[in-house]
Structures are given as C-alpha cells and as structure tokens.
Amino acid sequence: MHLKKRVLVTGGAGFLGSHLCERLLDEGNDVICVDNFYTGSKRNIVHLIDNPYFELIRHDITFPLYVEVDEIYNMACPASPIHYQNDPVQTTKVNVHGSINMLGLAKRIKARILQASTSEVYGDPSVHPQPENYLGNVNCIGPRSCYDEGKRCAETLFFDYHRQHRLKIKVARIFNTYGPRMHPNDGRVVSNFIMQALRGEPITIYGDGSQTRSFCYADDLVDGLIRLMNSPDEITGPVNLGNPVEFTILELAELVIKLVNSKSRIIFSSLPQDDPRQRKPDISLAGNILKWEPAIKLEDGLKKTIEYFNGIRTKYV
Numbered sequence: 001m002h003l004k005k006r007v008l009v010t011g012g013a014g015f016l017g018s019h020l021c022e023r024l025l026d027e028g029n030d031v032i033c034v035d036n037f038y039t040g041s042k043r044n045i046v047h048l049i050d051n052p053y054f055e056l057i058r059h060d061i062t063f064p065l066y067v068e069v070d071e072i073y074n075m076a077c078p079a080s081p082i083h084y085q086n087d088p089v090q091t092t093k094v095n096v097h098g099s100i101n102m103l104g105l106a107k108r109i110k111a112r113i114l115q116a117s118t119s120e121v122y123g124d125p126s127v128h129p130q131p132e133n134y135l136g137n138v139n140c141i142g143p144r145s146c147y148d149e150g151k152r153c154a155e156t157l158f159f160d161y162h163r164q165h166r167l168k169i170k171v172a173r174i175f176n177t178y179g180p181r182m183h184p185n186d187g188r189v190v191s192n193f194i195m196q197a198l199r200g201e202p203i204t205i206y207g208d209g210s211q212t213r214s215f216c217y218a219d220d221l222v223d224g225l226i227r228l229m230n231s232p233d234e235i236t237g238p239v240n241l242g243n244p245v246e247f248t249i250l251e252l253a254e255l256v257i258k259l260v261n262s263k264s265r266i267i268f269s270s271l272p273q274d275d276p277r278q279r280k281p282d283i284s285l286a287g288n289i290l291k292w293e294p295a296i297k298l299e300d301g302l303k304k305t306i307e308y309f310n311g312i313r314t315k316y317v
C-alpha cells in the first residue's frame with residue numbers, strides 16, 4: 001500500500017519546484033509549497049491550487065517556518081545569474097539562513113531533507129567532466145560568489161547537520177536544466193534562443209558557437225531528485241544530476257530555429273572572458289546508486305519548451 005507522505009517544497013512556485021510539486025501530487029503525496037515569489041510565479045502552480053492535497057504558503061525561508069512534514073525539498077534560491085546577482089546579499093542569505101532554517105525544521109520534526117545544490121560549486125573547473133570528488137575552483141569575491149559560495153556553504157551546513165545531529169540528508173548537484181516554466185527573461189541560452197526565434201529576432205552566439213553545453217529536461221531532473229530522496233539513508237550525496245550529451249551552441253541555435261520554423265538568422269559576437277569551453281556532468285555515480293539517467297532527447301524537450309514559451313509570449317512577456 002502506498003503511504004501518503006507530507007512533503008514540503010521550498011521554492012515550489014519556481015521552474016523546477018513547480019514540476020516537482022506536480023510530480024509529488026501525481027504520486028499521491030500531500031504537498032506544501034512555500035515560496036516568496038522572488039523569481040517564481042503563481043502562474044506556475046495555478047493548475048494545482050484546486051487540488052485538496054496541495055497547499056501554498058507565501059513565506060521567505062530566511063525567516064523560520066514551522067510545519068509538520070515527512071520530507072523537505074529545499075529548492076528556494078534564484079538560479080540564473082541575472083536574478084541571483086540582482087540582490088546578492090539576499091542570495092547568500094537564502095542559501096545560508098534559509099538552509100539553517102530548513103535544517104533546523106528537519107531536525108525538530110525528524111524529516112528527510114534534500115538540498116538543490118548546483119554544478120556551480122565546481123566553479124571554473126579544471127577537470128572535465130566533473131565527478132563529485134572534484135573539489136572545485138571557486139572565486140570567493142566575484143559577482144557569482146553569492147551563488148557559488150552560498151551553495152557551497154549550504155552543502156557544508158547539510159553535512160554538519162548530518163554529522164552532528166544525524167539528520168537524513170540528500171545533496172543533489174544540478175547541472176543546466178531547461179523546460180516549460182523557465183523564466184523567459186532569465187538570460188540563459190535556451191530561453192534566450194527560443195524567445196529570439198519566436199520573435200524572429202537575430203540569434204546571438206558569443207564566439208564561433210563551437211563551445212559545448214549539455215541540457216537536461218526538467219522531467220528527467222525531477223525524476224532524479226525523487227529517486228535520490230527515496231534512496232537508502234546511507235546515500236547522502238553529493239550526486240551530480242544532469243544530461244551528459246553535449247551539443248555545440250551553434251547546433252542548439254540551428255535546432256531551435258528549425259523547431260520554431262523561424263526566420264531568425266544567427267549573428268556572432270565576441271566571446272565573454274569567463275565563458276567555459278565545455279560544461280558536462282559526470283553522472284556515473286547517479287547511474288550506479290540511483291539507476292538514473294536522463295531519457296528525454298533535446299529535440300523532444302525543446303518542442304515542449306517552445307510550445308510553453310509560445311503560449312505565454314503574447315500574454316506575459
């Protein structure tokens with residue numbers, strides 16, 4: 001018999017959080033979504049509001065919260081550079097104070113807790129692809145540090161609560177993920193290219209487009225998070241979750257133009273100094289311990305994402 005679990009999702013009105021809430025409800029759980037709508041939106045969860053097993057709480061997790069749940073997914077944190085650099089002090093706060101509040105809650109109510117960490121903990125890596133035991137190369141005083149170091153400190157807190165208070169923790173290091181409900185103006189390559197193609201504007205590639213990236217579809221990522229949460233207690237992570245299949249930026253632009261059937265042309269601009277040549281996760285650990293690997297092809301995921309952006313374009317953007 002499936003036992004209904006009570007699950008708290010912080011950042012549940014965001015891109016990934018909303019997909020996670022949906023999937024947890026589909027699996028028969030009771031879901032509490034907590035969000036302060038900094039980058040998230042009611043639009044992302046409006047279809048869940050009438051579900052009697054879904055509750056929405058407007059709350060900033062840098063302040064304490066008390067609810068009774070069995071599991072906590074800590075997803076709250078702006079994820080794209082333009083959003084997390086907008087208020088960098090708040091970005092560090094949500095990672096440090098927010099994590100302390102959620103870990104304190106998990107300790108009091110004896111809940112399992114999962115942290116949405118990031119590939120950015122590896123910084124500007126000198127090892128490709130990055131396995132979980134690579135310690136990273138992070139600048140602690142740059143404009144990205146609020147996010148990178150904030151997430152690193154959150155991981156430290158998770159592991160100290162685990163060692164000191166025997167908390168049941170799970171740490172997922174998420175790599176570049178895309179899909180419907182991404183913020184259309186978040187400045188990331190997938191949303192940029194799709195919006196430019198839908199508007200028929202030129203698609204801007206920095207450099208010659210031969211740099212590679214890998215893209216994980218949201219449903220695959222959510223599947224990995226749930227497998228990690230459901231894994232035996234001794235599996236704490238950190239575990240990389242992402243799609244290792246690489247595409248050049250030029251291939252991505254051409255594919256988006258084809259799928260949108262757009263008249264956009266590609267233009268080239270000079271490469272920013274910190275643009276990495278390659279970003280690719282090593283997911284062998286997730287394969288071994290979670291039996292997880294992404295299943296959705298870029299073309300299929302892009303079609304669904306394009307359909308979403310096309311739907312909201314006229315209404316909200």
Ligand SMILES: NC(=O)c1ccc[n+]([C@@H]2O[C@H](COP(=O)([O-])OP(=O)(O)OC[C@H]3O[C@@H](n4cnc5c(N)ncnc54)[C@H](O)[C@@H]3O)[C@@H](O)[C@H]2O)c1
Pocket residue numbers: 010011012013014015016017034035036037038039040041059060061062074075076077078079080094098116117118119173174175176177178183
């Ligand atoms: N999308 C990716 O490619 C990616 C990659 C690596 C890590 N992650 C991590 O996954 C998580 C979700 O990312 P996303 O892409 O869905 O981003 P998102 O910005 O869409 O979602 C973050 C959510 O957290 C909420 N939030 C922010 N500060 C809050 C606060 N103080 N209190 C309550 N809610 C708050 C926002 O309003 C938003 O709904 C983040 O922690 C992010 O760092 C995402």
